[in-house]
Amino acid sequence: MVKFSDDKINKVNEIIARYPEGKQKSALLPLLHLAQEEFGNWLDVPVMDYVAELLQITPIEVYEVATFYSMYNLKPVGKYMFEVCQTGPCMLRGSDDIIAYIGTKLGIKPGETTADGMFTLKTVECLGACGYAPMMQLGKHFREHLTKEKVDQLIEECRSKAAQNN
Amino acid sequence: MGVKLLLDKAHVEGIRYFDVYRREGGYRSVEKALKEMTPDTIVEEVKKSGLRGRGGAGFPTGMKWSFIAKPEGVPRHLVCNADESEPGTFKDRYLMEFLPHLLIEGLIVSSFALGSNATYIYIRGEYAWIPDILEQAIEEARANGFLGKNILGTGFDCEIYVHRGAGAYICGEETALIESLEGKRGNPRIKPPFPAIKGAWDRPTVVNNVETLAAVVPIINMGGEEYAKIGVGKSTGTKLISACGNINKPGVYEIDMTISVEEFIYSDEYCGGIPNGKRLKACIPGGSSVPILPANLLLKTAKGETRYMNYESLSDGGFATGSMMGSGGFIVLDEDQCVVRNTYTLARFYRHESCGQCSPCREGTGWMEKILKAIDTGKGKMSDIDLLWDIQRRIEGNTICPLGDAAAWPVAAAIRHFRDEFEWHVLNPEESQRRNYGLAHYADAREVVA
Ligand SMILES: Cc1cc2nc3c(=O)[nH]c(=O)nc-3n(C[C@H](O)[C@H](O)[C@H](O)COP(=O)(O)O)c2cc1C
Ligand code: SF4
Ligand code: FES
Numbered sequence: 001m002v003k004f005s006d007d008k009i010n011k012v013n014e015i016i017a018r019y020p021e022g023k024q025k026s027a028l029l030p031l032l033h034l035a036q037e038e039f040g041n042w043l044d045v046p047v048m049d050y051v052a053e054l055l056q057i058t059p060i061e062v063y064e065v066a067t068f069y070s071m072y073n074l075k076p077v078g079k080y081m082f083e084v085c086q087t088g089p090c091m092l093r094g095s096d097d098i099i100a101y102i103g104t105k106l107g108i109k110p111g112e113t114t115a116d117g118m119f120t121l122k123t124v125e126c127l128g129a130c131g132y133a134p135m136m137q138l139g140k141h142f143r144e145h146l147t148k149e150k151v152d153q154l155i156e157e158c159r160s161k162a163a164q165n166n
Numbered sequence: 167m168g169v170k171l172l173l174d175k176a177h178v179e180g181i182r183y184f185d186v187y188r189r190e191g192g193y194r195s196v197e198k199a200l201k202e203m204t205p206d207t208i209v210e211e212v213k214k215s216g217l218r219g220r221g222g223a224g225f226p227t228g229m230k231w232s233f234i235a236k237p238e239g240v241p242r243h244l245v246c247n248a249d250e251s252e253p254g255t256f257k258d259r260y261l262m263e264f265l266p267h268l269l270i271e272g273l274i275v276s277s278f279a280l281g282s283n284a285t286y287i288y289i290r291g292e293y294a295w296i297p298d299i300l301e302q303a304i305e306e307a308r309a310n311g312f313l314g315k316n317i318l319g320t321g322f323d324c325e326i327y328v329h330r331g332a333g334a335y336i337c338g339e340e341t342a343l344i345e346s347l348e349g350k351r352g353n354p355r356i357k358p359p360f361p362a363i364k365g366a367w368d369r370p371t372v373v374n375n376v377e378t379l380a381a382v383v384p385i386i387n388m389g390g391e392e393y394a395k396i397g398v399g400k401s402t403g404t405k406l407i408s409a410c411g412n413i414n415k416p417g418v419y420e421i422d423m424t425i426s427v428e429e430f431i432y433s434d435e436y437c438g439g440i441p442n443g444k445r446l447k448a449c450i451p452g453g454s455s456v457p458i459l460p461a462n463l464l465l466k467t468a469k470g471e472t473r474y475m476n477y478e479s480l481s482d483g484g485f486a487t488g489s490m491m492g493s494g495g496f497i498v499l500d501e502d503q504c505v506v507r508n509t510y511t512l513a514r515f516y517r518h519e520s521c522g523q524c525s526p527c528r529e530g531t532g533w534m535e536k537i538l539k540a541i542d543t544g545k546g547k548m549s550d551i552d553l554l555w556d557i558q559r560r561i562e563g564n565t566i567c568p569l570g571d572a573a574a575w576p577v578a579a580a581i582r583h584f585r586d587e588f589e590w591h592v593l594n595p596e597e598s599q600r601r602n603y604g605l606a607h608y609a610d611a612r613e614v615v616a
Contacts, residue, residue: 018327018527020284023367028349029332034289061349068521071291072335087253087453088511089410089497125335125515126253126454127292130495131408131416133510140294 002039002050012054024055028065029132030071031055040074041081078113078120080158083137084146088121089130098106098134098146103156118162119155168422169396171384171404172377178263182299184306187267195386196312199275200320202290203386208279212382214390216402221247221338221375222453222493224477227382233362235279235370244282245347246379248289249331249338253454253515254495257406258376260418262289262296265380266303272379274312275386277324280372284325288343291332300328335519339567340373342521353521354567366547377406397423401476405494411449412500414438423476427451428465430475431498442547444500447605451480452492454512455572457579458505458570459489460607485579505587509580510538516573527570530561534577540587544595551588554579560565583607 004012012031019026031051032043043066052059059062066072084099099121103109106119113120129135132144143154180186187193199208210402213228234242246269250258262269269287277285287297287315304326307313315323329347331337337346341355344366347497363510365371381403385393394402401423410416413431415438421430430436431446440446446461466473468487473479499508517531540546581588586607591598 018284018325018329020367023348025349026329026347026367029291029346030330033330033332055349057349062319064351065349068334069291069331072332086511087515088450088508089254091508091511092411092499092503125518126251128250128256128259128290130254130256130410130497131418133410133416137292137294 002044002046004034004038005052008034008038016055025057025061028055028057028062029069032062032066037073040076042076043125076113076117079118080138081120081122081160082154083122083124085125085126085127085129085133085135087126087130090135092131093133095134098136098148098151101148102151105151118158168420168425170267170420171393171396172261172268172380172406173418173420176260179193182264182303184264184267184303184310187265188310192267193307193310193312195538196271196274197318199278199386200318200322205281205363208275208386210444211390212279212385215381215385215393216390216400217381217385217393218400218402218477219375220381220405220494221358222455224491227374227378230362230374231276231280231372234372235359235363236281238380240369241279241283243366243372244273244277244280245340245343245366245371245373246285246287246376247338247340247343247373248287248293249335250293250376251290251335251338251519252493252495253512253514254410254450254497255408255453255493256410257408257494258419259293259296260408261376261380261406262293262300266299267307268380269376269512270300270303270307270313272382273326274307274317274324276374276379276382278322282372283323286328286347286366287326287328288336288337288347289328289330291330294330296402297328297330304328313416332368335515336521336567337463337567339569340392342567344371351521353523356566364561368448381434398474398476399478401491403477405491407475407494407496409437409496409498410494411498411501412440412444413498414441421475422537423474425475426465427473427475427480430496437496437498440500444502445605446498447501447503448499448505450489450495450497450576451475451497452490453495454497454515455575456490456492457485457488457575458499458508458583459579460583463487463583464489481523485575487581504542504604505580505584506542506591508537509577510535510542512576513538513573516569520573522567524565524570526561526564527573530557530570531573533557534573535590538577542592544591544599546588546592546595548589548592550592551581551585553582554567 016024016027021031052062110123134146135144217227219226334352335353336342338560346352361371449464450458467482480491513535515534520531522528558577561570562574587603
């Protein structure tokens with residue numbers, strides 16, 4: 001069953017209260033973020049339906065939004081998602097090489113996930129870190145000034161974190 | 167050292183926290199505005215300051231504020247645009263990360279001026295760690311009586327909420343932002359009605375950039391007239407520039423708009439020159455959508471005058487030989503960079519970010535990306551260059567929102583100034599995959615600064 005904990009329900013109510021009375025649909029983007037974090041880092045249909053129910057809107061209103069914004073994952077993704085920026089300013093500082101290097105190292109192409117479900121490689125457009133390029137988003141944070149050595153370290157870091165959690 | 171009004175305290179240890187910020191003189195503008203001024207006199211002060219919107223369009227802020235409708239009994243809203251997604255731009259992030267209280271302070275004063283009791287910060291979703299920083303600053307301000315009910319005993323109530331986007335450049339456009347705030351897809355609205363009349367939840371709404379709202383703090387503290395004395399002409403005050411690309415010191419700089427472009431690139435106080443002794447090839451001075459300029463036209467105008475880092479000078483010569491201040495995203499290309507490839511990545515960006523509502527933008531951006539990719543990978547035809555020119559011309563001015571123009575301009579400028587490089591790619595499909603065209607555009611290499 002897809003259901004938030006009581007704790008999260010309090011959070012949901014607090015978010016809804018930020019918007020004018022009767023305009024609870026405004027809470028849709030924040031609630032989808034919350035749901036994605038809570039239910040496995042992607043938005044399965046039952047999850048979206050649950051959010052619709054919480055906000056008393058129709059499921060289609062949720063699907064429309066979930067498909068529009070690039071941060072909502074509509075398919076399962078790896079435990080660690082490397083979202084590497086490929087736009088002009090990052091390209092000028094070698095993002096093409098970094099993307100190729102990660103691909104070779106993990107044996108996947110952009111858009112793919114490793115067979116063990118550990119890593120997803122995704123190319124993304126400018127993340128607002130152009131001065132610290134090349135860069136990627138990893139979870140909540142940015143990893144900047146990437147080099148091949150740093151990529152190696154990051155992959156190790158993720159693997160050992162995953163091993164600890166198991 | 168130039169004047170600093172926004173980042174002067176950025177390096178004070180602990181400035182992110184209320185106590186330190188307050189000790190350094192923070193929140194004085196709230197006391198002054200709420201106790202000694204009225205909403206109307208604040209708007210007057212902002213008009214006098216000559217402040218122009220720092221989000222990209224450069225519209226006078228005081229004038230924008232004076233347009234807000236005030237129907238009886240209808241709440242009004244201020245929305246802070248922290249969507250910052252124009253490639254090359256990362257200044258608002260710096261302000262929010264390091265000086266969150268400066269933004270909150272500016273938001274309180276501006277909310278008072280506009281009569282907004284519920285103010286929203288719309289922040290791009292990828293800046294996922296920044297809402298925590300802002301929310302902490304908001305809590306601290308509330309705990310100290312600067313937010314919440316009856317602020318400083320003046321009877322003014324104000325709440326500030328952070329609303330996270332979810333990955334869409336188009337949500338930086340103010341009407342798309344409002345749609346997104348309402349929980350919808352980020353499809354820009356047809357104007358009129360303008361947000362000042364009918365914005366969020368059909369209520370009068372003002373949308374301003376992070377840096378614009380932070381600049382309200384020094385304006386109130388020093389007075390609009392004093393603020394207007396800094397800078398030159400209609401480029402008053404200071405401007406944050408986020409510098410990136412092939413420079414020694416990428417980062418965010420506050421400039422007072424009197425320095426030359428050459429000084430900005432080569433001085434150690436700013437970008438610190440180009441790495442490895444390379445020469446300057448080109449620059450996109452105001453975020454990815456403004457025209458790219460070759461080195462000679464960047465440093466000097468077509469009339470041979472020094473070009474300065476301000477609104478008027480950067481646009482001197484119009485689109486034929488000038489560019490724009492835009493969002494202040496300053497992107498430098500050294501002699502090893504390929505203008506075709508750079509333009510291709512930008513076209514890909516705009517195709518990805520088009521909301522798809524208008525056919526010239528939806529179809530045009532995809533088509534331009536495809537052609538540019540072909541040329542970049544050595545599969546282009548000579549006729550493709552004219553076709554590109556034709557497509558961009560058909561997009562410009564024919565769409566609901568300015569994203570169409572923003573996609574068209576970089577392609578137009580690249581062809582206008584670097585047509586020879588496009589032709590060389592077409593004529594040398596194999597060689598162009600192995601080496602770059604370099605600085606062959608310049609008939610006289612002395613035109614290019616070492
Ligand atoms: C496609 C597009 C993207 C935009 N992105 C931003 C943005 O990220 N941040 C911003 O402040 N303004 C952005 N703008 C400009 C806003 O529409 C609006 O003019 C601005 O927020 C007004 O604030 P200002 O007057 O303080 O600059 C964008 C405009 C367009 C057309
Ligand atoms: S110009 Fe492009 S982004 Fe703007 S409304 Fe039209 S299709 Fe959408
Ligand atoms: S271009 Fe990569 S972060 Fe801006």
